[in-house]
Amino acid sequence: MNREKQVIGHIAIIMDGNGRWAKKRGLPRLLGHRAGVKTLENLVYAAKDRGIRHLSVYAFSSENWTRPSMEVTGLMKLFGYYARKKLKDLMREDIRVRFAGRREGLPDFVVQAMDNAEAKTRNCSSLDLIACFNYGGRQEILDSVNDFIRENPGKPVDEVSLRGKMYLPDLPDPDLIIRTSGELRLSNFWLWQSSYSEFYFTDTLWPDFSPVMLDRAIESFETRDRRYGSLR
Helix, strand or coil: CCCCCCCCEEECCCCCCCHHHHHHHCCCCHHHHHHHHHHHHHHHHHHHCCCCCCCEEEEEEEEECCCHHHHHHHHHHHHHHHHHHHHHHHHCCCEEEECCCCCCCCCCCHHHHHHHHHCCCCCCEEEEEEEEEEEHHHHHHHHHHHHHHHHHHCCCCCHHHHHHHCCCCCCCCCCEEECCCCCCCCCCCCCCCCCEEEEECCCCCCCCHHHHHHHHHHHHHHHHCCCCCCCC
């Protein structure tokens, strides 16, 4: 029996391996992160060209604060720099920028860059680029539950109401989650939203991930049989 080709609308990526990529080349870890940003730039345009409507990336987790302070500071500066430098390019490509995660505790210049990027690209519609920054899946669920309880004291929480309190409630769940560098775990990424996501793992370190590899992941997804718990 021929399976129906799966349509993919939202790809999520855990961009792992920047540090190992740099170490293999005898470079500082921050240069690995810079190489990873360049890879992301190429993948954003590749996703748009392939008709992907939503691309979300795990840019900085709530656990990444435990890394050495020099690396964290460098990541913040790198993020702020590229958020400003690439904004015109993204607007020209009709790409909307959105963020998921807590803004409390982030440097002011990072929050300003995030606000500016969201405001300037609000009306873009060819691709939504979602950067999960200072994001943790468990924290998102806790924040959503607490927000609901605060606004609806004494009422039970149901799935629809809880979904409405997520950081980006209108964002469709990921159809496909890609993780690079050979690790086989979610690492607190999109815990609620990934209930029925398909997964694609590769040993390739993130800075070496290419549009051709993206095509392989998409081709793998298109052959899968998604039943969502049914017997069809």
